[in-house]
């Protein structure tokens with residue numbers, strides 16, 4: 310049995326998981342039509358479309374969509390020392406974790422003269438999206454760029470929305486983060502149009518199409534990634550932020566509420582969900598949420614997110630049921646604030662990233678844990694993962710058989726080729742043995 314409470318204290322009792330889930334999700338596909346129109350416009354009209362979209366959606370017309378090198382260099386020079394130190398440390402940590410993720414080639418010997426190898430090749434050119442609408446995200450520059458560089462991607466382009474306060478250029482802290490990482494191909498373009506520009510290129514801007522688009526963004530960005538998939542690769546849809554906290558009576562409701570509000574701060578569509586086995590704890594956390602939402606810096610946004618259908622406090626019978634709920638939901642961020650987090654961790658399958666214990670808040674992962682904050686939303690943690698080195702690499706199989714290795718399986722190839730009525734497949738193998746004294750091997 311599941312009970313949900315919203316921020317105002319309204320209770321929905323007796324609901325089953327299947328009844329709750331639709332209430333709890335943001336539907337990116339609702340933005341598909343708008344995203345598709347914006348992408349088509351960029352395909353047809355190139356930079357003219359990007360400029361018009363900037364004016365309409367970002368409230369400013371950039372002087373230059375491509376950010377000049379000198380502007381990037383100046384942003385690095387003017388970066389506040391404390392922010393530079395923080396970015397340097399974030400880069401160091403994400404690089405350490407990314408480097409440790411580099412996969413090794415594998416060779417599997419199957420017989421004398423029969424071997425299959427797996428090697429990893431970097432994707433050639435990648436377009437990295439860095440959000441910049443309601444907030445700006447220099448930390449997302451680090452999270453996109455560092456694993457791509459560790460993987461060995463040769464060509465990286467970066468897009469972020471034009472900023473009204475900076476004459477239509479990209480936000481200087483985003484430019485500085487890019488500059489620190491040696492990225493010099495930066496475009497002031499945002500939303501679905503930017504994703505379309507990466508996928509098909511913009512000839513009149515000199516923007517070459519990319520092979521893969523990665524990065525987080527709002528519902529229009531996530532919808533656009535879904536549309537361009539196939540023309541290019543994409544990472545998971547990293548849309549409006551989600552946090553799900555599983556907590557029991559041992560947790561501190563002040564900390565749990567603070568963590569829920571920290572992610573509600575991103576977007577009116579952000580989802581903040583608490584799952585607990587204690588009605589008393591639920592009530593204490595609800596009270597704390599009310600206080601925090603009241604005094605929040607982005608109060609209206611936070612209250613809208615917490616009040617939204619996508620956010621809830623969920624009361625379940627026990628912690629095993631909480632794990633079941635969380636696995637069905639597949640949150641982007643999952644916090645485990647319970648007496649025995651390792652026992653609970655063992656029950657978790659679906660989550661973008663898991664934060665264990667009181668001293669591992671999501672905000673740590675957003676900036677400095679060394680983990681990656683670009684994570685799947687909308688339940689995609691059921692089948693995909695956050696950004697990492699593997700996102701920017703492809704495994705390739707290399708097949709190496711010698712004559713004896715091929716001879717050993719030639720009969721089986723004939724049998725299967727005949728079963729599929731594809732005799733030319735069998736003949737391609739027989740042809741290699743025709744000259745032998747014993748003739749055909751089949």
Ligand SMILES: NC(=O)c1ccc[n+]([C@@H]2O[C@H](COP(=O)([O-])OP(=O)(O)OC[C@H]3O[C@@H](n4cnc5c(N)ncnc54)[C@H](O)[C@@H]3O)[C@@H](O)[C@H]2O)c1
Pocket residue numbers: 343366367439440441442443444446449470471498499500501502525526527528529530546547548549550575576579641682683684685686
């Ligand atoms: N899942 C993750 O890994 C992750 C990480 C960081 C941020 N996020 C999410 O990224 C999002 C950032 O959103 P944001 O809005 O601040 O920046 P954004 O850059 O994603 O979106 C801004 C762009 O949206 C477009 N846009 C605005 N209004 C529109 C409209 N009415 N129709 C069509 N397009 C429109 C504009 O082109 C604008 O440039 C948030 O939802 C945040 O939660 C997710």
Ligand SMILES: N[C@H](CO)Cc1c[nH]c[nH+]1
Pocket residue numbers: 446448449549550551572641675682683684
């Ligand atoms: N919580 C976001 C991922 O959903 C990442 C982020 C960047 N800056 C602050 N937070």
Ligand SMILES: [Zn+2]
Pocket residue numbers: 550571572575672675
């Ligand atoms: Zn965050």
